[in-house]
Structure formats: structure tokens, C-alpha cells
Amino acid sequence: MAQLRADARRNRERILAAAESVFAERGASASTEEVAARAEVAIGTVFRHFPTKNDLLGAIVKRLLERLAEEAESLAEQGEPETALFAFFTHVVEEAAARKTVAELLAGGGVDVRTGKPLERLRRPVGTLLDRAQRAGAVRREVGPDEVMALLSATSQAALLAGWTPGLRDRTMEIIFTGLRA
Structure with missing residues (x-):
């Protein structure tokens, strides 16, 4: 269970770091698919942490x-x-x-x-x-x-x-x- 939480935290941090880069380069119109690709996670992982693009933007x-x-x-x-x-x-x-x-x-x-x-x-x-x-x-x-x-x-x-x-x-x-x- 602790390992799962640690993995989830790492994924969240990778997603946020990738989102900061992607949105810095392309602005708020960048896609969550680009974020997932940059973070090297599946799009479903992005949506598990941030159900909407607005949630992701809000977090960054x-x-x-x-x-x-x-x-x-x-x-x-x-x-x-x-x-x-x-x-x-x-x-x-x-x-x-x-x-x-x-x-x-x-x-x-x-x-x-x-x-x-x-x-x-x-x-x-x-x-x-x-x-x-x-x-x-x-x-x-x-x-x-x-x-x-x-x-x-x-x-x-x-x-x-x-x-x-x-x-x-x-x-x-x-x-x-x-x-x-x-």
C-alpha cells in the first residue's frame, strides 16, 4: 500500500512537472495528451490525478x-x-x-x-x-x-x-x- 502511494505521488509530481513545461511552452491551450506524453504516463493516469484539464491547470x-x-x-x-x-x-x-x-x-x-x-x-x-x-x-x-x-x-x-x-x-x-x- 505504501509503495502504491509513493508511486502515485511520483506520478503526480511527474505530471505536474510535465504540465508546467508543456503549458509554459504552449499556453493553456496545450492538450492533456501532450502532458501525459511528456510525463511518460498514460492519459488515464493524468485524469486519475486531475479529472479535468482545469484541475490540472489549477494545480500548476x-x-x-x-x-x-x-x-x-x-x-x-x-x-x-x-x-x-x-x-x-x-x-x-x-x-x-x-x-x-x-x-x-x-x-x-x-x-x-x-x-x-x-x-x-x-x-x-x-x-x-x-x-x-x-x-x-x-x-x-x-x-x-x-x-x-x-x-x-x-x-x-x-x-x-x-x-x-x-x-x-x-x-x-x-x-x-x-x-x-x-
Whole structure:
């Protein structure tokens, strides 16, 4: 019985890892068959763990949100107050450029992660980063978490556009950061 559970856990992890790769490469429109093939499991195994594609997408979005929130929390605790918000913002946008699911998540992507609104998991640590940056005098006082989240979402979506190059990313981020700075 314990061996069966261990095998099931390993299969689940392989499926999630494969799904992250497949959906990062192809976006939410990728098929569960592609995920099964990449994980080297039968499609039935995928559906035993995740009865619907939406369940699978929800699971990878939750993992991604947890990682991003942990990174934001770590920066809030250990990062320089003057730069941590900007570093996190840059990291999320770079992730969006590399992973289509990040931008789809930040845009609300229609994925039911069964935790409420997808961004709520990031709102608190981003709010902490913002508060620390404002207390350090690095960000304008009138900027609120809603504005930061809206900018983060919009910029992450822009990272998917054709023609989004490192140069365009850098110029866009500089304009945003100039607008946020005190």
C-alpha cells in the first residue's frame, strides 16, 4: 500500500512537472495528451490525478503562485527595501516572458484555482514589498497595491506579445519604475 502511494505521488509530481513545461511552452491551450506524453504516463493516469484539464491547470497555477509568493515574502524579509519591489516585479515579468501560464494567470486567465481570485495569493507579499519601499522613500506614497498589481498584470501580458524583446522590456520597465518612484 505504501509503495502504491509513493508511486502515485511520483506520478503526480511527474505530471505536474510535465504540465508546467508543456503549458509554459504552449499556453493553456496545450492538450492533456501532450502532458501525459511528456510525463511518460498514460492519459488515464493524468485524469486519475486531475479529472479535468482545469484541475490540472489549477494545480500548476497554485504551485506557481506559491513559488512567486514565497519569493516575494523572502524579498520582503531579506531584500533591500529600496529595490526589492522592483526586483520582484522584474522577476515576474521575466517569468511571464518565459512562461505563458504566468501571464495568463496574472490576467485572470479563467483558471479556477479554488482559492478565490488568482492574484490574492500575491497581494499580501506585494503589499508588504510596496509598504517597505514607500517607508524607505523609494516609491510614491499615493501608489497602492491595486496599482502595482494592475501594472504587474498588464506588463506580464505584454511580455507575450510578438516583438517583445529584452530592449522593449527594459524600456517598458524603466517607464513603469520611473512612474512608481518617489
